[in-house]
Amino acid sequence: MAGPTSRVRGVRVMGSLAPFVEAYGAELKKRGYAPRTAVNELRQVARLSQWLGASDLTVVDLGSERIEQFLAVQRAAGHRATLPGLTCLLDVLRGAGVLGAELPASETSSPADVLLGSFRAYLLDERGVVPRTADAYVAYARRFLDGLGRDDGLAGLTAREVTEAVLRESQAVSAGAARHFVCALRSFLRFCMIEGLLDSDLSSAALAVRGRRGSRLPKGIGRGDARALLLSCDRRRAVGRRDYAVIITLLRLGLRASELAGLTLDDIDWRSGAIVIRGKGAREDWLPVSADVGEAIATYLRRGRPPCDRRREVFLRALAPIGPLGRGGVSAIVRRACRRAGVAAVGSHRLRHTTACEMVSAHVPLAQVGQVLRHRSLQSTANYARVDLERLRLLAQPWPGSEPR
Numbered sequence: 001m002a003g004p005t006s007r008v009r010g011v012r013v014m015g016s017l018a019p020f021v022e023a024y025g026a027e028l029k030k031r032g033y034a035p036r037t038a039v040n041e042l043r044q045v046a047r048l049s050q051w052l053g054a055s056d057l058t059v060v061d062l063g064s065e066r067i068e069q070f071l072a073v074q075r076a077a078g079h080r081a082t083l084p085g086l087t088c089l090l091d092v093l094r095g096a097g098v099l100g101a102e103l104p105a106s107e108t109s110s111p112a113d114v115l116l117g118s119f120r121a122y123l124l125d126e127r128g129v130v131p132r133t134a135d136a137y138v139a140y141a142r143r144f145l146d147g148l149g150r151d152d153g154l155a156g157l158t159a160r161e162v163t164e165a166v167l168r169e170s171q172a173v174s175a176g177a178a179r180h181f182v183c184a185l186r187s188f189l190r191f192c193m194i195e196g197l198l199d200s201d202l203s204s205a206a207l208a209v210r211g212r213r214g215s216r217l218p219k220g221i222g223r224g225d226a227r228a229l230l231l232s233c234d235r236r237r238a239v240g241r242r243d244y245a246v247i248i249t250l251l252r253l254g255l256r257a258s259e260l261a262g263l264t265l266d267d268i269d270w271r272s273g274a275i276v277i278r279g280k281g282a283r284e285d286w287l288p289v290s291a292d293v294g295e296a297i298a299t300y301l302r303r304g305r306p307p308c309d310r311r312r313e314v315f316l317r318a319l320a321p322i323g324p325l326g327r328g329g330v331s332a333i334v335r336r337a338c339r340r341a342g343v344a345a346v347g348s349h350r351l352r353h354t355t356a357c358e359m360v361s362a363h364v365p366l367a368q369v370g371q372v373l374r375h376r377s378l379q380s381t382a383n384y385a386r387v388d389l390e391r392l393r394l395l396a397q398p399w400p401g402s403e404p405r
Contacts, residue, residue: 011042015049016059017089024092031088032306032322041085047074048086059098062090084321111153112145115197122191128283130258132327140184143169154197159205162189170209178209220354225343226251232340239318241304243333245296246315246325250334250348252293253277254355254373257330257348264312268297279374287372 013021024045028038051070052058067086074081093099116138123134147165148157166185170178186203193201221229229247234240249260259277267276273294274286289297297314305314306322313324325333334348352373359369 011039011046013042013046013049015053017045017049017052020059020089020092020096020098021045023096024089027088027092028085028320031320032308033085033320037320040080041082041088044074044080044082044085045089047079048089059093062093062099064090088321112142115153116142116145118195119188119191122194123187127187132258136180137184137187140181141188143181144185144188154192157198157202159202162202162205163207166206166209175209182206182209219350220357221343221346221350225341226351226354228341228343229334229337232337235299238304238306241296241300242315242318243337245293245300245304246330246333247337247351248296249293250330250351251354252290253287254352256352257327260348261313261315261325261327261330263314265301265314266312268314270294270298277374283374285371285374 021042025038025042028041033041048070051073052061057066067083067090071081071083071086090099119141120134120138123129123137124131129137144165147168148161162185166178166182169181173181185206189198189203189206190201192198193203230244230251233244233247235244246260249255250257255263255277256279259279262278263275267278268289269275273289275289277285277287279285301314306316306318308316308322311323315325315330316322317325317329331348334351335345338345356369356373359372360366
């Protein structure tokens with residue numbers, strides 16, 4: 001019996017976007033869109049072309065802001081509206097020379113936006129902060145600037161204003177959120193001093209926020225649950241092979257979700273059986289790959305990874321547009337596996353806890369546990385050692401003048 005056929009040729013696009021339909025369809029196919037999905041994207045482009053004509057606009061008027069306006073109109077009318085397909089259209093139009101590149105934020109933004117953009121670049125380039133943390137710091141810095149309510153920027157900023165900003169934040173949010181605000185604010189104030197925007201370092205005026213903090217023990221999952229997660233992956237299918245490789249890598253190597261999502265084909269040395277992990281603070285570490293992890297990744301690359309020459313990330317989304325999983329995608333894989341296996345829902349970081357707790361239970365020296373987890377200090381590793389008080393006592397230093405036991 002013949003398989004279903006698409007009706008791509010039945011979609012008629014009229015108006016200013018009509019000349020670009022063929023190139024757009026080819027790009028959708030290149031990005032891994034299935035024929036039926038491509039039909040829906042072409043229908044959306046047909047509606048966009050009609051909307052442009054009704055609004056007395058042409059293709060040269062398209063841009064990110066115009067696309068957002070169109071999507072809002074489509075959603076209000078009850079139509080299916082997706083951004084990735086229209087982003088692909090913009091790429092096609094730029095490739096055809098119809099549209100220019102988007103203007104940098106510095107050319108269209110306020111002085112505060114320019115300052116915060118420089119702060120983000122400083123965090124990424126000088127401090128080695130990951131993009132997700134940098135974005136959070138920038139958001140806190142923006143909240144600080146908005147709270148000042150000043151028109152002269154940071155000129156004449158006083159320690160009192162900084163302290164008052166911290167007090168306002170601590171009254172509006174939880175103690176944990178206020179601590180994050182203080183941490184970001186101190187970094188922002190030091191950056192402003194380095195840039196010459198402040199005459200002195202006012203970071204000490206951002207007073208520490210006190211509050212009760214949970215002291216829960218690190219908790220992994222049992223071996224039975226870990227085995228159930230792996231067995232829940234249907235390795236007869238491409239998605240199952242990917243999910244299996246993701247979960248077993250998290251369990252065996254104790255990676256963070258962002259580290260796994262950022263793993264590229266160039267980071268794997270198949271001859272030596274090791275991979276390079278790019279973690280916090282631009283740190284790079286080589287870890288040996290066990291046979292089961294190497295076999296799972298190799299099987300996924302041969303029989304599960306979508307063909308995509310443009311992407312070097314190891315783990316890709318299974319559905320178009322084909323691209324890297326991202327941190328959220330890794331966490332979603334773990335949560336879906338929990339539902340399939342019928343175990344309590346956990347996040348991907350619990351698998352990292354599992355790796356650490358199993359090493360501690362196997363009496364692996366804490367220094368080696370810290371190396372595997374890529375901790376900067378032994379104090380971070382000691383947090384995992386709390387599950388074994390006898391091992392934790394090894395960290396205690398003898399009292400001066402007492403005899404060692």
